[in-house]
Amino acid sequence: MTGVMLKDIRKAYGAVEVIHGIDLEIRHGEFVVFVGPSGCGKSTLLRMIAGLEDISGGTMTIGGEVVNQVPPSKRGIAMVFQSYALYPHMSVYENMAFGMRIARRPKAEIDARVREAGEILQLTPFLDRLPKALSGGQRQRVAIGRAICRNPKVFLFDEPLSNLDAALRVATRIEIAKLAETMPETTMIYVTHDQIEAMTLADRIVVLSGGTIEQVGAPLELYERPANLFVARFIGSPAMNILPATIEETGATTTVTLAGGKAVTLDLASDAARKGEAASFGVRPEDLRPAEGEDFLFEGKVSIVETLGEVTLVYIEGLTADDEPIIVKLAGTRSYERGKTARFTAEPKALHLFDADGQTLRR
Amino acid sequence: MGHLVYALVTVVIGLAGAAIYFYASNLLLDRALPYRDAEGARASRNLRRANAIRPWLFMLPAIVILSVYLVYPVLESIWLSFHGKAGIDFVGLSNYHWMLVDPEFRESIVNNLLWLLIVPALSTFFGLVIAALADRIWWGNIAKSLIFMPMAISFVGASVIWKFIYDFRPAGSEQIGLLNAVVVFFGGNPHAWITIPFWNSVFLMVILVWIQTGFAMVILSAALRSIPDETIEAAVIDGANGLQIFFKIMVPQIWGTIAVVWTTITILVLKVFDIVLAMTNGQWDTQVLANLMFEWMFRGGGDFGRGAVIALVIMVLVVPIMIWNIHNARQELR
Numbered sequence: 001m002t003g004v005m006l007k008d009i010r011k012a013y014g015a016v017e018v019i020h021g022i023d024l025e026i027r028h029g030e031f032v033v034f035v036g037p038s039g040c041g042k043s044t045l046l047r048m049i050a051g052l053e054d055i056s057g058g059t060m061t062i063g064g065e066v067v068n069q070v071p072p073s074k075r076g077i078a079m080v081f082q083s084y085a086l087y088p089h090m091s092v093y094e095n096m097a098f099g100m101r102i103a104r105r106p107k108a109e110i111d112a113r114v115r116e117a118g119e120i121l122q123l124t125p126f127l128d129r130l131p132k133a134l135s136g137g138q139r140q141r142v143a144i145g146r147a148i149c150r151n152p153k154v155f156l157f158d159e160p161l162s163n164l165d166a167a168l169r170v171a172t173r174i175e176i177a178k179l180a181e182t183m184p185e186t187t188m189i190y191v192t193h194d195q196i197e198a199m200t201l202a203d204r205i206v207v208l209s210g211g212t213i214e215q216v217g218a219p220l221e222l223y224e225r226p227a228n229l230f231v232a233r234f235i236g237s238p239a240m241n242i243l244p245a246t247i248e249e250t251g252a253t254t255t256v257t258l259a260g261g262k263a264v265t266l267d268l269a270s271d272a273a274r275k276g277e278a279a280s281f282g283v284r285p286e287d288l289r290p291a292e293g294e295d296f297l298f299e300g301k302v303s304i305v306e307t308l309g310e311v312t313l314v315y316i317e318g319l320t321a322d323d324e325p326i327i328v329k330l331a332g333t334r335s336y337e338r339g340k341t342a343r344f345t346a347e348p349k350a351l352h353l354f355d356a357d358g359q360t361l362r363r
Numbered sequence: 364m365g366h367l368v369y370a371l372v373t374v375v376i377g378l379a380g381a382a383i384y385f386y387a388s389n390l391l392l393d394r395a396l397p398y399r400d401a402e403g404a405r406a407s408r409n410l411r412r413a414n415a416i417r418p419w420l421f422m423l424p425a426i427v428i429l430s431v432y433l434v435y436p437v438l439e440s441i442w443l444s445f446h447g448k449a450g451i452d453f454v455g456l457s458n459y460h461w462m463l464v465d466p467e468f469r470e471s472i473v474n475n476l477l478w479l480l481i482v483p484a485l486s487t488f489f490g491l492v493i494a495a496l497a498d499r500i501w502w503g504n505i506a507k508s509l510i511f512m513p514m515a516i517s518f519v520g521a522s523v524i525w526k527f528i529y530d531f532r533p534a535g536s537e538q539i540g541l542l543n544a545v546v547v548f549f550g551g552n553p554h555a556w557i558t559i560p561f562w563n564s565v566f567l568m569v570i571l572v573w574i575q576t577g578f579a580m581v582i583l584s585a586a587l588r589s590i591p592d593e594t595i596e597a598a599v600i601d602g603a604n605g606l607q608i609f610f611k612i613m614v615p616q617i618w619g620t621i622a623v624v625w626t627t628i629t630i631l632v633l634k635v636f637d638i639v640l641a642m643t644n645g646q647w648d649t650q651v652l653a654n655l656m657f658e659w660m661f662r663g664g665g666d667f668g669r670g671a672v673i674a675l676v677i678m679v680l681v682v683p684i685m686i687w688n689i690h691n692a693r694q695e696l697r
Contacts, residue, residue: 052596073602085593089615098611099601150601 002063002076002153002187003028004049010057011044011211019044020211021058031180031188035198036208036234043158045208046191050079050156062154073099075154078147082159084139086131092118092142093127096149117145120179137168144179155183157190161197177201195235199223207231229280229358238285238327240352243319245281247274254353254361256281260319264297267348268361279361282352285313285329288344296343298326305336316342381424388420437678443671450667458668468673471650474564475680478635478651481565483628485572487621490579494587495609497580507584511577518574518637525570526642531555560648567649570638575631579624586620587613619694626688633681652677 004026011019019041026032034042047053049060051072060067067075086095093114100110118124121141131139140160147155160176161169177200180188192198198205199219207214207222207230214234215227226232226240233239248263249255250270257263258281283297291297300316303325312334315325328344336342353361396409396416447454462468493510497503513521530540534553538544543553557563590613598612614621636653643649645658652673660670 050600052599072600077600079597079600081593081597083591083593085591085597087594087597087612087616089618098598098603102602102607146597146601 002185003030004154004187004189005061006045006049006058007060008058009045009048009055009060011041011048011053012056017056018211019048019056022213024206024213024216026187026189029184029187031190031201031203032206033198033202033204034189034191034206034208035193035195036214038193040208041211042191042193042208046079046156046158046189049154049189050077051075052079076152077154077156078150078152079156079158080140080143080147080160082162084131084143084163086139086142086146088131091128091130092123092134092145095131095142096146099146099150113149113151114145117148120148120182121145121175136164137172140164140172141175144176148179152186154187154189157188157192159192160190161192161194173197173200195237199235205235207234209234225360225362226352227360229282229354229360232282232352232354232360236284236286238313238329240282240284241288241326242354243281243326245279245353247277247279250275256353258319260299262297262299264351265348266351266353268353270353270361274355274361278356280354280358282354283346283350285327287346287350288328289330289346291343291345295345297345299341299343300326302336302338302340302342305338307333309333312336314342316344384424385421388423389417392416392420440671440674440678443667444675446668448664448666448668454668458672461669462672462676467645467650467655470648471645471652471655471673474649474651475633475635477564478568478571478632479629482568482571482575482632482635483625485568486575486579486628487583487625489572489576490581490624491583491614491621493576494580494584495613497584498587507580510580513574514577516574518571519641521570521574522638522641525566525573529556529566529642557643557649558647563643563647564649567638567642570642571632571635575628579628582620582624583617586617590616619691622691623688626684626691629684630681630688633677633684 004024006022006024006026009019009022009024010017022045034045036042044053048055049062051067051070055068062075062077087098090098096114096117097110100113114127115124118127121144123138123141123145126134126138126142131142134142140163143160157176161172164172176190180186180201190197190201202219204216205219205222206216209230215222215231217225217227222231222235226235229242233242244259245256245264247254247256247270249265250272252269253265254268254270254274255263255265256279264281288297298316298319300319302314303317304313304315306313306315310332312330312332314328314330314334314336316328317323317325319326326344355361392413396413398406398410398413443450444458445453445455493507497507500506516524527539528541529543530538531543531553532538532540534547538547538553540553540556542556547553556566594612594616595608598608603611634653635651636657639645639649639651639654640657645651645654656670656673656677659666659673
């Protein structure tokens, strides 16, 4: 079994600690995606698993073996880099064979493995070409092929799609998903800042911020039940609307007053001690719908309408203190006039509430 | 003081002259082929013609100067090579015949060949190794500055320094030459190093290696830094050790730059002159082509014909390497 276990993993550059004690268990054969904004430490963490960065503190095990001091090539890992990192002076074949040549594998085995990887990734016609004669997508496939040839127990991806254009990114993402399906015994760890990649590829997503884990969970779990304000804002596009609120009534249901004075009752239980506390009220743009009559959640002036065809985005201003607009995402094409007042509402169970520390109040 | 003013005035006149030339020639061209006030078809024709002429106009000074100082000397050398001592009587191929049978010419060719094999190889090799190692230590930049410093010394100055290193005093007296001092310290006998054939050539080559290693190091250091870190990290993951990474991943990626450095030093070596002149003046079997040419051309009354023949040989040897060098450098730029 080749799970990856991180216990209180820390990374410091001199006196500056950038990874603050990560505890994480990645199961055998699982596809885990590290996601987070720039500088959250996701790439550093991946490079520590790869062995390209020293581990300042904590214990890391791969397949039950402590690997803190094990060199990268002995960890049973393979890595795909954002910049592909192909050896520019070697043909596609040589690129994929290099690791096995270094390991002095027999020629026949090298040839068989390279050709098999070439077959899987449709690189057979390009085996004799130099990387510079390939397109970006082909180069990334070679990089993946080179990793497959190492026959790794753990497959590491460091933002592998970031250098590709939009169309190719989607195609390659699907290829990676298919590849992962054909290698059920291989554990995959994938770093990205793109939440669509995270949502579509992952068995579980690890949301990182500022060198700590914010939440670990299945994609839909993160979307439906974010653990805190950070995850709520990070997962989903456009981001969840957040309004300052005050808790008024507690009990089996909770009633809050929004910044504008509107009282809203949420379908979640809360402690009596919370009464009077400041909180953040959240609702996703796609959970909002036009309100009929007096039963509404928001009322405000429409400032911008973006018609994208499959959805219409309506921006409403003047509801939050910092002038961040409330965004409403409606299916299809809708006509709203700028400057006119509009009302929107949402199902009670689609509403989120976060305490003053940004932690979610659980249902 | 007078010199300074003189130099300053020359610079000002030179720059102003150049500026006036470009401005005035441009103006004249526009006057001769007016396009602003002319009517449609003529205006566009004039504009097209002016644009065809303008580059030539601007390049004219450079072309003239290059012709006078490069092309003319080559032609004159060819002409001189078929003429006698004073460059007046036509002597046919006799200078070429002399060259083929002259033992000193043969010696020079052999020595030049040795220089050619040893100096570019050693300079490039040391430069590459130092560039690679200096990046790994904290005092690497200090080391690189020290190694680069000889580049700033003229060949003659360097020769003077090394003359002291190779200096010989009879056994028993105090050795002021560093090399002999070290040899004597370890119980050996002092030698007059630069008089020992074959090895004396090598000792002269050491001087040029000492100078050129800095050049190779600087260029190759920049090239090594341009190698993407990820390719090295990928090789680490592939299990390559330090030497394998260096020779199989790093060196192949900067092969073009190594070739440019190598050929640049090769061209320099073919023209090596100052070091030999200052250290041995070609005595004790250390003669090289450039010094031999200088000797025939300007010493003992001079023999323009024979000097010119040797000059042509040097040129014929340098030109192909030069072309290859430029070709390589262009590919590097791409």
